[in-house]
Amino acid sequence: xxxxxxxxxxxxxxxxxxxxxxxxxxxxxxxxxxxxxxxxxxxxxxxxxxxxxxxxxxxxxxxxxxxxxxxxxxxxxxxxxxxxxxxxxxxxxxxxxxxxxxxxxxxxxxxxxxxxxxxxxxxxxxxxxxxxxxxxxxxxxxxxxxxxxxxxxxxxxxxxxxxxxxxxxxxxxxxxxxxxxxxxxxxxxxxxxxxxxxxxxxxxxxxxxxxxxxxxxxxxxxxxxxxxxxxxxxxxxxxxxxxxxxxxxxxxxxxxxxxxxxxxxxxxxxxxxxxxxxxxxxxxxxxxxxxxxxxxxxxxxxxxxxxxxxxxxxxxxxxxxxxxxxxxxxxxxxxxxxxxxxxxxxxxxxxxxxxxxxxxxxxxxxxxxxxxxxxxxxxxxxxxxxxxxxxxxxxxxxxxxxxxxxxxxxxxxxxxxxxxxxxxxxxxxxxxxxxxxxxxxxxxxxxxx
Numbered sequence: 299x300x301x302x303x304x305x306x307x308x309x310x311x312x313x314x315x316x317x318x319x320x321x322x323x324x325x326x327x328x329x330x331x332x333x334x335x336x337x338x339x340x341x342x343x344x345x346x347x348x349x350x351x352x353x354x355x356x357x358x359x360x361x362x363x364x365x366x367x368x369x370x371x372x373x374x375x376x377x378x379x380x381x382x383x384x385x386x387x388x389x390x391x392x393x394x395x396x397x398x399x400x401x402x403x404x405x406x407x408x409x410x411x412x413x414x415x416x417x418x419x420x421x422x423x424x425x426x427x428x429x430x431x432x433x434x435x436x437x438x439x440x441x442x443x444x445x446x447x448x449x450x451x452x453x454x455x456x457x458x459x460x461x462x463x464x465x466x467x468x469x470x471x472x473x474x475x476x477x478x479x480x481x482x483x484x485x486x487x488x489x490x491x492x493x494x495x496x497x498x499x500x501x502x503x504x505x506x507x508x509x510x511x512x513x514x515x516x517x518x519x520x521x522x523x524x525x526x527x528x529x530x531x532x533x534x535x536x537x538x539x540x541x542x543x544x545x546x547x548x549x550x551x552x553x554x555x556x557x558x559x560x561x562x563x564x565x566x567x568x569x570x571x572x573x574x575x576x577x578x579x580x581x582x583x584x585x586x587x588x589x590x591x592x593x594x595x596x597x598x599x600x601x602x603x604x605x606x607x608x609x610x611x612x613x614x615x616x617x618x619x620x621x622x623x624x625x626x627x628x629x630x631x632x633x634x635x636x637x638x639x640x641x642x643x644x645x646x647x648x649x650x651x652x653x654x655x656x657x658x659x660x661x662x663x664x665x666x667x668x669x670x671x672x673x674x675x676x677x678x679x680x681x682x683x684x685x686x687x688x689x690x691x692x693x694x695x696x697x698x699x700x701x702x703x704x705x706x707x708x709x710x711x712x713x714x715x716x717x718x719x720x721x722x723x724x725x726x727x728x729x730x731x732x733x734x735x736x737x738x739x740x741x742x743x744x745x746x747x
Contacts, residue, residue, distance in 0.1 A: 300325060301520045303333040303489060303511035307528040308585040309427055310338035312376040317585050318431065319438055321526065326440070326483050328521070331475060331514055333447075333489045334431055335507045336423025337373070340366070347398075348419045351405035359402050367395040370426050377434040387433035391426060398422050417457040418499045424488035424507075432486040443482035450474055451492035451513060453500045460492055460500035462513060464572075471517035487514075508566040512580070516572035523573055525565065526585040531593030535608045535741045536563050539734050544745055548594045550601035553693060554580075556722040560646075560689040561611035570595065598693070605701075605744050606692040609723075610737050611658075614646055616685035616713060616727050617670075619655040620678040630676050631655050637672045641665035646687060647716045647725055656714045658687050658727060685713060686733035689725040690744070696721045708739040 302325065304318050322330055336344075343366055350358045370391050378384040401418060405411055428444060435442035450470045453460035478485050489507025492500045502509050508525055515523040532554070533543040549557070551574040558567040565582070573580050573595070583592035619634060621627050631650045638645060638659075643666055646658040655677070659666070673679050688709070690701060696717045705726050706712055714727035728736055 299329045299331065299518050299520050301331045301333060301511050301515040301518065301523045302526065303507055303524065304335065304526045304585065305507065305528070306335045306338040306340070308526045309334055309431060312373060314585065315373075315377060315431055315434055317588065318526075319435055319440070321585065321588065322435070322484055323438075323440060329479060329484075331485045331487065331518065331520070332431075333487055333507060333511045333514060334424065334428050335489050337369070337427050340369075340423040340427070341420055341504070344420045344423055347402055348405070348411055348416050351402045351419075352409065352411035354406050354409045356403065356406045359406060360399075363395065363399050363402065366398075366422075366426075367392070370395075370430060374430050374433070377430065378437045381437075383433050383437045387429060390429050394422060394425055394429070413457040414455075414498055417460075417501045421491045421499050421501050424491045428486055428488045435484065435486065441481065441483040442486050443478045443484070445474060445478055445485055445487045447488040447491045447510065448493035448499060450487070451502075451510065453492045453494055453502070455494045455496070455498070455500070457494070457498070457500045459503040460494070462492065462502075463495070464513075464516075466495075467513060468517040471514060475514075475518060502568075503566070505566045506568075508569040509572075512569045512572040512578075515578050515580075516576050519576060520578055523578055523580045525569075525580060525582045527582065528584060528586055529563075530584045530587055530590045531582045532557070532562075532564050532595075533607065534745045535737060536610075538563075540608075540738050540741045542746075543741070545590075546593050546606050547591070548596055548601050549606055550598040550693060551595055552598055552720070552722055553601060553606055553691060554595045556689075556691045556718065557607050557609055560609040560691060560723060560725065561687065562607055562609035562691070564607075565595075601693055603694040604692050605690050605695050605698065607690075608737055608741055608744070609689045609691055610733055611646065611687040612730060612733060613661045614658040614685065614687045615661055616682040617657045617659060617673075618680045618682075619657075619673060619676065620680075621653045621655075622677055623653075627651065627653055627655060633676055634673050637669050641669050643669055647714070647727075649714055649716050656727075658685075658714075682713070684730050685727050686730040687725060688728050688733060688736060688740075689723045690740075691723045694721050696724050698724075704743055705736075705740060708743070709733075709736040 432444040489510035580595040709728040
């Protein structure tokens with residue numbers, strides 16, 4: 299059994315979905331479980347619907363709902379021939395859109411959008427796309443069985459960034475999917491979408507479809523997980539920034555996790571662990587270039603040492619907290635982390651020395667201003683909003699001779715250097731204004747031919 303996940307750009311229109319069906323058809327002998335995202339840009343549209351409903355802009359909500367319905371109805375008619383399959387598909391789409399419209403109208407009436415309501419709204423994209431793709435597969439002669447991921451992935455009640463109960467989830471998946479395969483060639487389900495133990499819809503966080511695929515792979519002991527995107531595998535840098543990136547043939551689970559955490563456009567940060575726990579390889583491939591071998595995420599002993607990729611994040615703030623004494627920084631650091639943790643504020647990198655604590659944190663987190671006020675009582679706190687975080691990732695990269703000098707020559711001033719404790723990355727805090735040019739130059743020096 300294998301798990302195949304298709305992202306939004308891989309299912310964005312009829313031509314793309316045709317490629318998806320072709321890819322799946324070639325793998326029928328391996329009993330594929332297919333996990334799909336919403337159509338490209340649909341989740342963004344649903345976020346807008348939720349926001350407008352909260353602001354009680356009923357006319358705008360109605361217009362956006364019409365766009366949502368029209369796109370999915372038109373796609374269904376383009377993909378599926380006239381007959382009972384199309385009629386059932388359109389009936390399901392209209393029913394789902396009617397239900398969402400009624401729900402959004404209720405949000406409009408009260409002018410409040412809870413996390414639970416938000417999850418209900420933004421999860422609709424995957425339900426709609428999977429309905430259409432399952433119908434299209436059946437129309438093309440594949441025996442596809444549609445399954446609701448909310449019956450299988452069971453989470454806590456942190457509705458917008460829910461965490462699965464792996465034991466219960468694994469049990470449900472191992473029971474429902476083999477049953478569904480009776481009389482079916484392929485199982486079609488949704489990424490991103492889950493439900494709480496009480497039965498309310500939850501989601502795994504934005505870009506969470508990769509995580510869903512890895513969870514299905516883990517539970518089913520799949521022989522592999524394939525993640526299909528719109529790029530030729532994992533790259534040595536973000537191809538939207540650096541033109542001459544290279545495809546990386548193999549990375550370890552640990553390297554891929556570091557890349558994702560540090561900002562590389564690879565996989566959802568939580569994707570790696572479920573696959574690693576069962577030693578299931580993940581292949582990252584391009585649905586627009588099917589013959590390309592893509593990249594494999596594998597055991598550490600199958601990956602070579604040295605730099606693999608340059609990651610960067612522009613969505614960070616840099617905080618320095620200077621102790622008022624020359625000792626006691628460890629105590630101050632513990633207290634600062636207690637303040638941040640109690641407010642669920644995410645820290646990206648942390649360094650401390652005899653008298654100075656340095657951190658990078660995700661920008662615009664709720665509660666940060668209050669946390670900063672508390673931290674300022676512990677030491678002299680200085681917040682910089684003009685910095686970025688740049689990382690060179692790869693097995694044993696911290697042992698690479700001359701790396702720090704190379705980064706300094708590309709970036710100029712470096713405010714902070716952070717070595718990953720297990721040697722998978724070396725990170726730098728540099729000026730935000732020039733970080734993209736720094737990435738380009740650093741990529742040329744490390745990976746240039």
